[in-house]
Amino acid sequence: MARVEFTRHLHRFFPALGEQPALEIEARDVAELVERLEARFPGLAGYLLDDQRALRQHVNVFVNGRPLHDRQSLSDAVDSNSSIHIMQALSGG
Template structure:
């Protein structure tokens, strides 16, 4: 399955500045493996040492946060959009 992956500014150094790239995979895990094959090191910025999505990184398939779905086992239908969004903290 071919999906588009939206890349946040902080990770665009891995994609040569591209804000959106294409990756293959039937699940989010497969998409991240394929993404890392094309852009070495990017998966390590999204997943922690235990292979889970980093605490301060949000990943969406379509409009759905994968933490409330199947996490890395979330299906990625052909043509889906995967968004990687770093969490933003702040306050007054």
């Protein structure tokens, strides 16, 4: 399962995210990973994606340390060894 870590910034809106250092999520790509996150934390997808389900302009997702390639449909592949970081971009501050 992929290991997902979140910026502390999101703990303010989803306190449960701060209760453990990382989450283990089974997913084939980042789009599916966000779906699974939404199921566990209702409303979270709306903080990461815009109305057309593209990654928000000032949100960054890193897969194994590399910034997301496909910010529109989030098709970047994920596997059981993936490390995912979900961060705010400094540009949005």
